Amino acid sequence: MIKNKPIVFDPLISKYMTKVFDYKKVSKYSIRGVKNYLKDKIPLTKADVVICDTHLHEKYFHDQFDVEYSKMGVVHVGFIPEDFNPENRASTNDNSFRVGFYGTFNPLQGVDKIVGAAKILREEKDIRFDIIGKGPLYNEINKLAKQENNLKNIHFHGLKPYDELGGMLNSFDICLGIFGDSIKTDIVIPNKIYHYAAVGKPIITKDTEGIREGFEHEKNIWLVENTSEAIAESIIKLKNDDSLRKSIADQARETAEQNYTDIGVAREFLNVLAKHDLILNKE
Template sequence: MKILYVAGREAEYSRTRIVIAALRARGHDLTLCLPPDRRFRHYPSLAWQVFRNAGQCDVVLVGFYGQLLLPLVWLATRKPIVFDTYITTYDTMVFDRAKAKPGSLKAWLYGLSDRLSYRLARISILDSQHVIDHFGRLFNCSTHKLRRLFLAVDDTVLHPRTETPSPATLPTPEKPLLVHFHGEYTPFHGVSTIIQAAKILQDAAEPVVFQVVGKGITYEQDRALAAELGVANIRFIDPVPYPDLADLMDKADICLGIFGNNHRAELVITNKVVEAIGMRKPLITRDNAPVRELLTHDETAYLVPPANPEALAQAIRTLGTDPAKRDAMAQAGYARFLEYGTISQLGAGFDRILNDL
C-alpha cells in the first residue's frame, strides 16, 4: 500500500521512528512529510507537502502530534485519513500539566482539537480499550472509529543482550540490587515516589541502589526532595541516546514504570513499561486499567498502588529477595512483549487497521 505519513514530530522522535520502521517492515511504500523539529510553525509547510503528494498515495497516516495538524491535512486532501492519536491533548494539558481547569474555555479548546481530529479521520488509534472507552465518555461520541493498538518499541536496539539470561542472585552490600528508571520528570511519572521509596530502603540499610535517567518539568523539584531527604542511594543521570539507554537497562536487576496519582496516570501504559519487558527485566509499575490489558500482576509485572512509596519499597524488597520470582517474571513479561510489543507486531496491527478502510 502507498502511504503518505505526516507527523508533527521529527523523524528522530521515538513514535515517529517506530511507526516508520513498522510500516516499512510490512513492505508499504512510504512518502514522508516530517518537520525538522517539534515547532508548530512547520505545520503549514507540512500541509502543503500533503497537498502535493497525497494524490500518489492510497491513504494518509497522521502521526503524533497530530491534533492541530490533522484539520490542515483534511483541507489538503480527500484521501482517507488514519490518525495515530497516541495521546489526547485534553488529558495531557488539563490533567497532567494542569495548563487549564476542567470546564474552562481553554480546556474546551484543548478538547476541541481532539474532537475535531476524531471527526475528520476515518479511523483513529489509541493504545488501550480503557482509553477508547474514556474517549467516548469524555467527548460524548461513538467509539466505532477507534482502534486499539498496544505500544511497541524498537526491538532492533532495545532487546535482551544474551539469548539465555544469567540466573538472578540475592543482593549483597558488595553487589546491591540495581533498580532502573528512565523518562521525563513529569507529574504522572511520579519520580518523587521513587525518591521516597529509595529513602525507605536506605534507612532500612537494604542493599539497593537506583539509577534514574532523564530530565523534565519536575526535575528541580524532585532533586530538591532527594537533597532534603538525604537520599544517597540514587545516581541521577542526564538523558542518553537510545542505544545507551538499552545498555543501562541491561545492567539493571529491576526496571520501574510510572507511579503518579493524577488522571493522566490512570490512562497510560507508557513506553518505559514496554521497554522494560522488551529488555526481559522484571517490571514494577503502578496499577491501572490500561496496564492490566497488557500485563498481569505477579506474573508478567508487579503492580503497586499509585503514589505509595511504602508499597514500591516493599515490591522492590519482594522481588529483590526472591531471585527465582524475578527470573520467572522477566521471562513471562518478555513473552508478552513478543506477542504485542515488537516492530513486527506493530506493523501487523497497522495492517489490520488499514485493511478496515
C-alpha cells in the same frame, strides 16, 4: 476527507487531558481549557479512523469527545527488537542491586513516589536507585531527593542518548514504571513498560486497568498500590526471591516478543485499516 483521501489520526496523547487533568494548571471551563478541548475534538471528529494505544484510551475518547467506537482501533506502542534486547548490557563499576527508572519528569510518572521508596530503603546499603531522564518536574524531584532528604542511594543521570538506553536498562535488576495520580496514568501502557519487558527485566508499576490490558500481576509484572511504602516493600520482596524475580522477568520478555515487537504492532495497525476497509485484509 482531504482530497478524497481517508484520514487516519493517531493522537498518542490528549492535549486536553494533559493540560487540564494531568498538570492541573488549566481549568476545563477557561478559554485555554476550551481551546485544548477543541484541539482534540476537531481532528478526532474529522478523522475517519482514530488509533488508540489501549482499549481504555478508546473509552476515554468516546466518553470525553463522543468519538464512535466503530471508528477507533487499538495499536499498542511496542518496541524495536534491535534497540531493546537482553544482550547489550552497559558496564557498571559496583555490585549494587540496581533499581532503575527512565522517563520524563511529569505528573504521569510519579517520580516523587520513587524518591519516597528510596528514602524508606536508605539503610539497605546494597540497593541503589538510578533515574534516567529530565522534564518539567526534574528540579523539584532532585531537590526532594538530594537537598530535603539527603539521599545517597539515588542517582540522577539526566537525559541519555536513545542508543544507550537499552544497555542501561540491561544493567538494572528491577525496573520501575509509572506511579502518577492522573487519569492518563490509569489508561496507558507507557513505552518504558514495553522496553523493560523487551530486555527481560522484572517490572514494578502502579496497578492500573491500562497495564492489566497487556500484563498480568505476578506472572509477567509486579503491580502495587500507588504508595512509596508499597514500592519499597515490593523491591525487597523481589530482591530476596531470585526465583520469582527471574520468572517475572522471563515471562515479561516472552510477552513482549510474542505480542509487542515492531512487526506485531505493524500487524495490529494493518488489521485496524482492514477493519475500516482502507486496505484489503490478506490474513
